[in-house]
Amino acid sequence: MDLVTLNRVHFRYNKKTEVLNDLDLNLRKGSCHGFLGHNGAGKTTTLRIIMGLLKPENGTVSYCDGFNKRNNVISYMPEYGGIYERLSVGQNIVFRGEIQGLTRYTIDNNMEDMLSILGLQERLNEKAGYLSQGLKRRLSLACAMISNPELLILDEPTNGIDPVSLKVITDTLRNINSNGTTILISSHNLHFISQICGEISIIQNGKRIYNSTNIDAASIENLYIEKTNESER
Amino acid sequence: MLNIMISMVKKEIMEFQLQLKTILMLVGLLAMPFIIMLTKPSGSILLKQESFPQAIMIFVAIISSCSLISESIISEKRYKTLEMLLSTKITTTAIVLAKIFVPYVISMIISVLTCVIMIIMKWFQMQIDVVQAINFMLFIILSDIVICITTLVFYEDKVNGYVFMTAVVSMFGLLAAMNALGVSLLTIGAIPVLLLLIVVSLYISGLLLSDTKLFTKI
Numbered sequence: 001m002d003l004v005t006l007n008r009v010h011f012r013y014n015k016k017t018e019v020l021n022d023l024d025l026n027l028r029k030g031s032c033h034g035f036l037g038h039n040g041a042g043k044t045t046t047l048r049i050i051m052g053l054l055k056p057e058n059g060t061v062s063y064c065d066g067f068n069k070r071n072n073v074i075s076y077m078p079e080y081g082g083i084y085e086r087l088s089v090g091q092n093i094v095f096r097g098e099i100q101g102l103t104r105y106t107i108d109n110n111m112e113d114m115l116s117i118l119g120l121q122e123r124l125n126e127k128a129g130y131l132s133q134g135l136k137r138r139l140s141l142a143c144a145m146i147s148n149p150e151l152l153i154l155d156e157p158t159n160g161i162d163p164v165s166l167k168v169i170t171d172t173l174r175n176i177n178s179n180g181t182t183i184l185i186s187s188h189n190l191h192f193i194s195q196i197c198g199e200i201s202i203i204q205n206g207k208r209i210y211n212s213t214n215i216d217a218a219s220i221e222n223l224y225i226e227k228t229n230e231s232e233r
Numbered sequence: 234m235l236n237i238m239i240s241m242v243k244k245e246i247m248e249f250q251l252q253l254k255t256i257l258m259l260v261g262l263l264a265m266p267f268i269i270m271l272t273k274p275s276g277s278i279l280l281k282q283e284s285f286p287q288a289i290m291i292f293v294a295i296i297s298s299c300s301l302i303s304e305s306i307i308s309e310k311r312y313k314t315l316e317m318l319l320s321t322k323i324t325t326t327a328i329v330l331a332k333i334f335v336p337y338v339i340s341m342i343i344s345v346l347t348c349v350i351m352i353i354m355k356w357f358q359m360q361i362d363v364v365q366a367i368n369f370m371l372f373i374i375l376s377d378i379v380i381c382i383t384t385l386v387f388y389e390d391k392v393n394g395y396v397f398m399t400a401v402v403s404m405f406g407l408l409a410a411m412n413a414l415g416v417s418l419l420t421i422g423a424i425p426v427l428l429l430l431i432v433v434s435l436y437i438s439g440l441l442l443s444d445t446k447l448f449t450k451i
Binding site: 053083084099 | 236237240241243244247248311312313314316317318319320321322323
C-alpha cells in the first residue's frame with residue numbers, strides 16, 4: 001500500500017527554472033526509501049512538495065486515507081539546523097512536542113527514551129548551539145521523532161557527522177523503521193543508504209531515472225554512476 | 234490550538250532572553266532620552282522642542298519592534314527552523330501572531346520605560362492632559378502594531394523589500410535624532426551630517442543583507 005504517491009509532478013521556482021519534470025514517486029507504507037541524485041537534481045524540492053510546503057505546478061500528490069500533516073503523521077529533519085540554538089536540548093524537544101499537540105506527560109515519556117537511544121541524556125540542559133555537529137544532528141532527529149510520526153523525512157542526515165554519530169543515527173532509523181515508521185531519506189551517502197533502505201529512487205534533472213527494491217551495498221556506487229551517466233547521454 | 238500558540242510564544246520569549254544584541258539595544262534605546270537631554274536641543278524646522286518626548290517614544294517603539302521581528306525571522310531562516318515549523322501541525326497564522334506578539338510587547342515595555350525616564354527627568358513637567366496622554370499612547374500602540382505587521386509582511390514577501398524598508402526606517406530614525414539635536418537640514422553644515430546619515434543607513438542595510446544571504450526561499 002502506498003503512503004504517498006507523486007504522479008507526473010512538475011515544479012518551477014519563480015516560473016523560470018524547471019526543477020521537477022514529470023516526476024513519479026511512490027512511498028510504500030512501512031518502507032525505508034532512499035532518494036538519490038546529484039546536487040540540484042530536485043531532491044529537497046520533492047521533499048518539500050511531499051510535506052505540503054510547496055504546491056506542484058502540474059501533476060498530483062496523493063496520500064493514503066487519513067494521512068495529513070494535521071494528524072502529526074509527517075516529521076521533517078532538514079539538511080542542517082532544524083533546532084533552536086539558543087534553547088537547551090530539553091527545551092528544543094519539549095517545544096517540538098508541544099507544537100505537535102502532545103501533552104507534557106507524553107513528551108516526557110517519549111523524551112526519556114529518545115535521549116537514551118541517541119546518547120543525549122547527559123546533555124539535556126546544554127544549549128543546542130554549544131553541541132558538536134554530530135550531536136546537533138542527533139538532537140534534530142530526536143525532535144523529529146518525538147511525536148512518533150508515520151512518515152519521517154530526512155534531508156541529508158549524515159552531512160558532517162562523525163562515525164559514532166553515524167552509527168547511532170543508522171541504528172535509530174533501523175529501529176523505528178522496524179516499528180512501522182515509513183522513512184524517506186535524501187542523501188549522497190550511498191553506503192549509508194544501502195545499509196538501511198529497502199528501496200531506492202535515483203532522480204536526475206527533476207525526473208526519476210531509476211527505482212529498485214534490490215539494493216546491493218557493494219554495487220550501489222557503480223549503479224548510481226552508471227544510471228546517472230546513462231541519463232546524461 | 235491555543236496551547237500550540239502559547240508554546241510558540243514561550244519559545245519566542247526564551248529565545249529573546251539574554252541575547253547580547255537585545256540587551257545592547259535596550260540599553261541604547263533607554264539611554265536616548267539622557268543623551269538628547271544632555272545636548273540641550275533647541276528644536277529645528279522639522280520638529281519643535283515640545284514634540285521631542287513623543288518623537289522619542291515613537292522612534293523607540295518603531296526601532297525596537299523592527300529589530301526584534303527581523304532578528305527573530307532571520308534566525309528562523311538561518312537555522313532552517315521555519316521549514317521545520319511549517320512541516321508540523323502549527324498554522325502559519327499562529328507563527329505570524331507569535332512573531333508579532335512578543336516583539337510588540339517588548340517594544341511597548343521599552344517605550345513605556347522611556348516615557349517613565351522622561352517623566353522622571355521632568356520633560357513633561359507634569360503638564361500632561363490625561364485625555365491627550367491616553368490618545369498619544371493609543372496612537373503609539375496602533376502605529377507599533379502596524380510597524381510589526383509591515384515588517385513581517387515585507388520580510389516574508391521579499392528580502393530586498395525588507396532591507397529597503399529597514400534602510401528607510403533607519404534613515405528616518407537618524408533624521409529624527411538629528412532633528413532632535415537641533416540640526417536644520419537647510420544649513421550648509423547639515424551636508425556632512427546628511428552624508429553620514431546615508432553611509433550609516435547603507436552600512437546597516439549591508440549588515441542585514443549579509444545576514445539574509447543565508448535566506449533560502451521556501
